[in-house]
Amino acid sequence: MKLPVYLLLATLPALAGAGEIDKAKAFGNPAAPLTIELFSDFQCPACRQLHLQELPMIMRDYVNTGKAYLVYKEFPLPMHPHSREAAALACASARVGKYEQVADVLFQTQPSWAESGKVYETVASVLTPAEQKKVQTLAKDPAILSEVEQDIQEGQRERVNQTPTMLIIRNGRKYPIGGSLNYDLLRRFFDDLISKQ
Amino acid sequence: MTSSRNSKPLAVLIWLVRLALGGIFLYAAWAKLRDPWMLFAMAIDAYKILPPWAVMVVARTLPWFELALGLVLVTGRLPKISSVAASALLAVFLGLMVRAYAQGQTIACGCFSTNEAISPLTLARDGSLLAGALFLVVMSFRPKKERVVSPADLSRLPDLEEAQRPFQS
Numbered sequence: 001m002k003l004p005v006y007l008l009l010a011t012l013p014a015l016a017g018a019g020e021i022d023k024a025k026a027f028g029n030p031a032a033p034l035t036i037e038l039f040s041d042f043q044c045p046a047c048r049q050l051h052l053q054e055l056p057m058i059m060r061d062y063v064n065t066g067k068a069y070l071v072y073k074e075f076p077l078p079m080h081p082h083s084r085e086a087a088a089l090a091c092a093s094a095r096v097g098k099y100e101q102v103a104d105v106l107f108q109t110q111p112s113w114a115e116s117g118k119v120y121e122t123v124a125s126v127l128t129p130a131e132q133k134k135v136q137t138l139a140k141d142p143a144i145l146s147e148v149e150q151d152i153q154e155g156q157r158e159r160v161n162q163t164p165t166m167l168i169i170r171n172g173r174k175y176p177i178g179g180s181l182n183y184d185l186l187r188r189f190f191d192d193l194i195s196k197q
Numbered sequence: 198m199t200s201s202r203n204s205k206p207l208a209v210l211i212w213l214v215r216l217a218l219g220g221i222f223l224y225a226a227w228a229k230l231r232d233p234w235m236l237f238a239m240a241i242d243a244y245k246i247l248p249p250w251a252v253m254v255v256a257r258t259l260p261w262f263e264l265a266l267g268l269v270l271v272t273g274r275l276p277k278i279s280s281v282a283a284s285a286l287l288a289v290f291l292g293l294m295v296r297a298y299a300q301g302q303t304i305a306c307g308c309f310s311t312n313e314a315i316s317p318l319t320l321a322r323d324g325s326l327l328a329g330a331l332f333l334v335v336m337s338f339r340p341k342k343e344r345v346v347s348p349a350d351l352s353r354l355p356d357l358e359e360a361q362r363p364f365q366s
Binding site for chain 1: 231238249302
């Protein structure tokens with residue numbers, strides 16, 4: 001009887017890594033008809049545009065109204081030298097409940113820190129001194145680095161090959177949408193999906 | 198004898214290119230038709246060249262046109278029309294993709310699925326397909342007298358000496 005239990009325990013970390021949702025990086029009603037997994041890179045200009053322009057409308061029309069559950073996923077691209085650091089700091093900030101604020105400031109000031117490399121200083125500007133200390137330590141924690149890595153691996157499994165990519169999930173079917181987009185068309189697509197049982 | 202050695206490989210090459218091109222068009226059509234058409238509309242709109250009404254029209258009709266073109270190419274019907282149509286379509290696709298890539302736009306190519314970004318790889322792939330389609334155009338418009346004739350073809354011709362005898366006397 002012990003062997004099956006050990007086998008089950010051994011597979012738990014792998015199962016947890018597969019599509020695990022970090023509640024601190026998720027917004028809205030988990031039982032919403034649509035799930036939006038957003039694979040994003042803090043240093044990518046198209047991700048900045050999505051975050052600043054279309055995402056507030058998605059939040060207003062779908063997430064805040066209980067129609068969609070938004071889950072942030074880190075997908076730092078190798079071509080961006082400060083992306084991984086930004087992703088780790090954002091994940092660490094999620095542990096102190098500040099993911100959204102950190103994501104906002106990182107995208108708003110992206111051109112500045114992308115050039116200067118002052119990622120931590122940017123993140124620290126929206127944290128209290130106590131949070132700064134905790135986030136700085138957490139960002140180097142292997143668990144946080146592994147969290148970023150798990151998001152990347154999940155993206156690779158889902159064939160994410162550009163950022164931003166939104167994976168729209170409805171009744172188990174996944175619809176990837178990559179690159180910049182038109183909100184009017186996206187809204188029609190969401191409404192159409194929601195209206196279908 | 199040289200002509201007989203060239204004819205079969207050339208015919209096989211034409212058949213292979215036609216089949217490959219037709220298969221790719223069929224796959225492209227299937228990839229778009231299996232998903233809601235609004236996804237493809239978003240991919241077209243990202244190129245920022247068409248007004249909204251035209252985006253809707255293209256999103257709804259292009260996959261069906263690709264399906265028809267793929268079928269015609271695979272079955273070998275209407276070789277001139279199908280090769281010209283495939284070349285024109287691929288030239289338009291390649292032109293738009295090169296334009297978007299040169300402008301640094303981060304958009305999905307919309308070739309097969311909605312999540313494939315325009316990259317040197319997608320440009321090279323589309324360029325190769327266009328080269329294949331142009332090859333079919335050249336082959337289908339070749340003047341008949343230049344066509345390679347094999348000994349087997351000659352054996353099927355009527356006896357010319359016999360046919361010309363009345364005129365020789």
